[in-house]
Amino acid sequence: MGAKRGLDAQTIMNAAAELAEQKGLENISLLQVADKLGVKSPSLYNHLNGVQELSIGIAKLAVSRLENAIRCAAVGRSKGEALMGIATAYRKYAKENPELYKAILRFPDYKDDNVQEAGHAVVRILYQVMEPYHYSEKETIHFVRGFRAALHGFVSLEEAGFFRGTSADVNESYDQLVDRLISSLTDRRES
Amino acid sequence: MGAKRGLDAQTIMNAAAELAEQKGLENISLLQVADKLGVKSPSLYNHLNGVQELSIGIAKLAVSRLENAIRCAAVGRSKGEALMGIATAYRKYAKENPELYKAILRFPDYKDDNVQEAGHAVVRILYQVMEPYHYSEKETIHFVRGFRAALHGFVSLEEAGFFRGTSADVNESYDQLVDRLISSLTDRRES
DNA sequence: GTTATAAACTAATTAGATTAGTTTGTCAAT
């Protein structure tokens, strides 16, 4: 029977990512991924070493798509405008791919250089955008950490449903948060 | 055999929380919780309806402890000082209880009034602290959402290991972030 | 003391991950 050579790791990751977005990150199994691909679950072991590698693969996929989205948002813009564009793209990505977005969080643990590398991609774009401000390296790092934390915190609390109780416009809350941080930057420059 | 009446839901949650902190939130099972309590896993079903209720229980526990920690941090302080105290206590809690902290995120989904209630506890303290600023209700909500998002985002990226690559002091990054937000508040008042 | 019941138990089913060992296409060298 065995129809040969149908699969590779990338195909598996794509199928898994799609399944994750449909059924939730927690609810995917090798069994279901294999089903979706028309093979038996042990066959997947020819291309990956168990379910943890599946998680890593999904996380890499998620990060590289996020990186792409925010890179696009930054081109042709600078300083505050670029940061605002990145913030908007970041939240848009998280809203459109909530399960993939969650996958990003649970992965720097994996001590895989390749993965570490991917994890820094988002930050590297922010460093580039920060260049025109001429901050010191340390000051840049501090700001970028905070900025990214704010974006991540907001979108993940939003997705988790923490902002549902109150009526105030969530877009407005996000804009205000991002504005506060960007303003704190320009204020410093002008002082 | 059956030794009777040893358990209740609270005892189970406490054991589960302890186990979660030891072995990781993902790695706890009813089997292990039951073992730790000296019973068989089906016995747990007399006190809860499956593994999801265990998650809910752990989450409630985690939130109520967090609420307690930040409430203590706020007493006797006001405005910026109170917000800074809360920020410090928030991060301290997350660092000391990383697994419990993670549990908080995956729970507002559960449509349980009791849980929703607990989820708002942290925010309610922030509303109280904001009162002296005399912001409108909507403005208060916007700020509180952003503030909380920043705290959450920072501690969860930190715990996930996203700040490991660079050498800059992480405490300093956090202080700067919180300062930026608090300053943006007082600036507004003074304008 | 008897009895009802809650709380424990055992046994069995299901889903999932993983390993071992087997089969079968495909490709490359003859």
Next chain:
DNA sequence: ATTGACAAACTAATCTAATTAGTTTATAAC
């Protein structure tokens, strides 16, 4: 064109975990 090696699929089996059904037993109320 044939064949032999290997990669990639397979089946079978094991293990862990959740969950359900049905049974037993301690205790509290009478």
